Amino acid sequence: xxxxxxxxxxxxxxxxxxxxxxxxxxxxxxxxxxxxxxxxxxxxxxxxxxxxxxxxxxxxxxxxxxxxxxxxxxxxxxxxxxxxxxxxxxxxxxxxxxxxxxxxxxxxxxxxxxxxxxxxxxxxxxxxxxxxx
Amino acid sequence: xxxxxxxxxxxxxxxxxxxxxxxxxxxxxxxxxxxxxxxxxxxxxxxxxxxxxxxxxxxxxxxxxxxxxxxxxxxxxxxxxxxxxxxxxxxxxxxxxxxxxxxxxxxxxxxxxxxxxxxxxxxxxxxxxxxxx
Numbered sequence: 584x585x586x587x588x589x590x591x592x593x594x595x596x597x598x599x600x601x602x603x604x605x606x607x608x609x610x611x612x613x614x615x616x617x618x619x620x621x622x623x624x625x626x627x628x629x630x631x632x633x634x635x636x637x638x639x640x641x642x643x644x645x646x647x648x649x650x651x652x653x654x655x656x657x658x659x660x661x662x663x664x665x666x667x668x669x670x671x672x673x674x675x676x677x678x679x680x681x682x683x684x685x686x687x688x689x690x691x692x693x694x695x696x697x698x699x700x701x702x703x704x705x706x707x708x709x710x711x712x713x714x715x716x
Numbered sequence: 717x718x719x720x721x722x723x724x725x726x727x728x729x730x731x732x733x734x735x736x737x738x739x740x741x742x743x744x745x746x747x748x749x750x751x752x753x754x755x756x757x758x759x760x761x762x763x764x765x766x767x768x769x770x771x772x773x774x775x776x777x778x779x780x781x782x783x784x785x786x787x788x789x790x791x792x793x794x795x796x797x798x799x800x801x802x803x804x805x806x807x808x809x810x811x812x813x814x815x816x817x818x819x820x821x822x823x824x825x826x827x828x829x830x831x832x833x834x835x836x837x838x839x840x841x842x843x844x845x846x847x848x849x
Contacts, residue, residue, distance in 0.1 A: 586829050601734055601743060608741030610734060613797040625825060656825035660813050664746040666821045680793055688799045692758060692789035696719050 587618055591663040597633060600665045604677065605654045611671060611679035612687040614641075621656075621665065628653050630667055647681075647710045649673040674705060683707045720751055724796040730766060733798045737810065738787050744804060744812035745820040747774075754789075754798065761786050763800055780814075780843045782806040807838060816840045 590598055597615045604611050614632040616624070620640055623631040630651035634641040644650030655668035671677025671685075680687040682703060689701035723731055730748045737744055747765040749757070753773055756764040763784035767774040777783030788801035804810025804818075813820040815836060822834035 586825065589830060599732055599746065601746065603741075603743055608736075608743075610736055610741075610743065610799055613732065613734065613792060657821040658823045658825070658830055659746060659820040660815050660817075660822070661820075662823075662830075664820075666743055682793050684793075687792040687794075687797075688790040689793070690791045690795075692719065692791070697722060697791055697795075 587622060589662055590618075590621065590658065590665075591661065592618065593663070597635070598663060598665055600632065600667060602630060602651060602667045602669050602679065604679075605668045605670050609686055610688055611651075611669070611677070611685070614643075616665060624653055624667070625656060630669060644673060647673065647678075649678050649710070651679070676704065678704050678710070681707060681711075683710060720755060722795055723751075723754065723791065723798075724794065725751065726796070730768070731796060731798055733765065733800060735763060735784060735800045735802050735812065737812075738801045738803050742819055743821055744784075744802070744810070744818070747776075749798060757786055757800070758789060763802060777806060780806065780811075782811050782843070784812070809837065811837050811843070814840060814844075816843060 596617050600614050600616050602611045617633040620631045620633045630643040630653055632641045650672045651669040653667050653669050657666040671679050676685055683705045684701045689699055690697040691700045729750050733747050733749050735744045750766040753764045753766045763776040763786055765774045783805045784802040786800050786802050790799040804812050809818055816838045817834045822832055823830040824833045
């Protein structure tokens with residue numbers, strides 16, 4: 584059986600994907616893949632997602648240069664969530680978030696509100712030549 | 717504005733949730749929450765999910781005893797994915813997966829196939845008195 588057929592794609596043909604930093608184990612971001620994105624990720628060794636807003640393949644880093652090198656591709660017990668172990672390229676420390684932060688998960692719940700807690704490492708305006716992501 | 721109103725709930729009123737182990741930073745599992753599940757999680761300091769298969773609140777550990785103590789609740793830059801930092805209770809090392817493994821992400825892509833790589837820490841038959849999860 585083809586490994587791509589073992590993935591339980593949702594009604595839209597997508598699977599949720601968690602990108603985790605190799606080494607620190609920080610969760611960098613969350614995105615989606617279709618079958619082609621997952622196949623290309625395995626083939627290229629870099630993260631390729633499916634942009635739901637643009638409805639097409641999203642080669643992470645195609646505009647920002649913040650490419651993710653993929654070390655491992657994992658799947659969960661239900662075969663319906665993918666986990667990537669990646670190295671975030673293009674800046675030190677790595678910037679995965681389009682806001683210029685290390686991780687997209689920079690807001691924390693505190694006393695009834697969400698509070699941004701992580702520093703912006705680079706101005707997003709200097710990361711993107713055109714529209715974000 | 718109520719912090720729960722800032723979450724971008726999907727068409728089904730749900731948000732994807734990543735549970736990450738405090739300390740090791742291991743990604744333990746992925747699940748979903750509705751508004752009530754997130755409110756209860758913050759209130760109780762333990763993970764409460766929404767079971768899509770059973771269409772009701774799922775107090776993680778209600779059958780297995782493998783409760784997750786919640787240290788942090790984070791949200792991503794788009795306000796549509798939640799990340800929990802948890803301690804997995806009930807066994808040492810923690811068992812988050814219904815298969816008796818530490819993490820649900822125990823299968824790794826290798827040479828065109830998914831290979832289970834993590835040990836079963838406890839027989840699932842001895843974890844659950846009735847049906848899994």
